[in-house]
Amino acid sequence: MSDDVxxxxxxxxxxxLQPGEVVNLGIGIPNLIPSFLGPETGVVLHTENGLLGVGPRPNGDELDPDLIDAAKQPITALPGAAYFDSAASFAMIRGGHVDVAVLGALEVSGDGDIANWAVPGKDVLGVGGAMDLVVGARRVIVTMTATSSRGxxxxxxxxxxxxxxxxxxxxxxxxxxxxxRVDGELRLTELLDGATVDDVAAVTTAPFVVALEESHVH
Structure with missing residues (x-):
């Protein structure tokens, strides 16, 4: 997968992401999202290793080796940010206080099932916070390529x-x-970067309904 994709x-x-939402970003593509969230968006970023109010990636003198996210990437803290331990962080997640979880996946089914923590036959480092996040967050957004590295x-x-x-x-x-996913069905609501419905159908085995929003066809 190219960096551009x-x-x-x-x-x-x-x-x-909407103003005022508390959002947890997973490892991989979600970790690129802060570059597209200016302060005017009002989105509050949460990392499960203990910070609410994550700022943009540090540059030069801003780098603080004590400030990292759950992916061990350097971060900054916005004014008014709150620090806490992992137990409190997961209490926030399990208590439904995180509005949105954005994370990657190996597969997502048309029923909204998600597989993103293990590949049979390969070593597993650990589940991490994914299981808590996808159940505890009020809304779950998956960011991933349409196909695997094997197509x-x-x-x-x-x-x-x-x-x-x-x-x-x-x-x-x-x-x-x-x-x-709306009313129990998977709906294709937007085409990106010149893709057609046929392009999407060719790399999707889940049944879906075409429900394109006119303002969202790019």
Whole structure:
């Protein structure tokens, strides 16, 4: 996956975030989203290793080795930020105080099932916070490419990898499209970067309804 593709997905996902929302960003593509969130957006970023009020990536003299996110990437803290331990952080997540979780996935099914923590036959470092986040957050946005490195669809009829959670995903953003789960069905609501419905259908095995919003066809 090229950096350009990752950046385009992150930029589109950033548009899903609303002022005042508390948002947790997962490792990978979601970690690129802060570059597209100016202070005027009013989005409050949360990291499960203990900071609410994450600022933009540091430059030069701003770098503080004591300030990192859950992906161990350097961060800054905005004025008024709050620090806490991991237990308090996960209490926030499990208590429903995180509005949005943005994370990557290996597969997402048409029913909103998500698999993103293990590949059978490969070493697993650990579940991390994904299972808590996708259940505890009020809204779950997945950012991922439409296909795997082997060209296999990632928006699928049924997940084949071990599930992180069932029925948890609300929005899927890929380099080709935006899907939303509405009233129990998967809806294609937006085409990106010149993609067509046929392009999306060719790399999607999950059944979906075409419900394009005219202002969102790019």
């Amino acid at each position: 990752k950046t385009r997905i992150a930029a589109r996902a950033a548009l899903e 296999e669809p990632k928006v699928v009829a049924a997940c084949t990898y071990p599930l992180t959670a069932s029925g948890a995903v609300d929005v899927i953003v890929t380099e080709l499209s935006v899907f939303r």
